Amino acid sequence: MVRRIVTLCFVAVAVAACEAKETFVLLPDEDGSGAIEVRGAGSELLVDSAWSAVAVDDEGVPRRPLLGMSRAAVVSRFSAVLDRQPRPPHTEILHFETGAVTLTAPARARLADVVVMIDDRSYPDVSVVGHTDRAGDLALNLELSRRRAEAVRDLLVSRGVDPEVISVTSHGESNPLVPTEDDVPEPRNRRVEVIVR
């Protein structure tokens, strides 16, 4: 009788992460851990704490495994993808003299560091992206931000960066550093970002 109860207890244990058809594990991030929502078979499960796992059973339903995966088990099972994780991108934010296409002096100095960073990466690609704030004329802002981005690109090339790895765009006001209401000036948003991947 006792043995039968013990057997039933094992059978009743929800699917363990290691035996599931599909497994998802939320990882810690720089700003906390964010969240993932797993949907399947008409069901959904939100997970928002780091190292939590979701195991999808044979019916396709996402579940929290009763017996979760330890951090060591996760790292071991996913060792190949974790070992192959590319280096995080580096973003340098550059500001300009008011209304001009000239970098401020501190920005010029940091650009030199960026060139070293590009050299340091295998298979780099570099985005030079102009941004505006939400004040003033949209077309003029876009034009100025593009010219600024092109000026930065030209500086990088003049310092030996292969132009083939550089792409130049403008995000206009769509990707602000500091979100604002429309028509609000915000100098911190009037910038060029150089992103090295």
Place this chain on the structure above:
Amino acid sequence: MLSRLIFELVCRSKAAAPFLIIAAGFQLMTPLPADAADWIGRVKTLEGIVYVERDGSRDILSAGDRVMLGDWLETDGSGSVGIAFRDNTIISIGPRTRLLLREYAFAPADDQLGFALDLVRGTLLYISGIIAKLLPDAVEVRTPASTVAVRGTRFLAAVEPES
């Protein structure tokens, strides 16, 4: 109490070089030129054998190659690869994995944002980038049984192959 998982060791073989031979009746893809405007990401890390399928051709992928929207990536038992996309989204896949780069749009000034992957089998690491930051709802990772939505984050996924 739990049976221990048996984890396979990843073979640390050298990456294969891309083949550029064109033979009669059978054409291999050439690597995507860097100035082709349509590329969406670049291979940063690679071990073992990794294939890319594009426009009906299948070729060996190398570190430094660029990938395009619609590419299928497939690894054998030794392969793994890491890719960084234009918007800083990062993924890597492990051995015995098959993945489709199903959707990619990154033009914030034109309100074009989208990122979608289909993980058919294998393992995946996903780290969110600017697309997820600007529009979390624009990101989707699909597996045979599930759809995963993200809120600016990183996660791992494992899909057992159909037996």
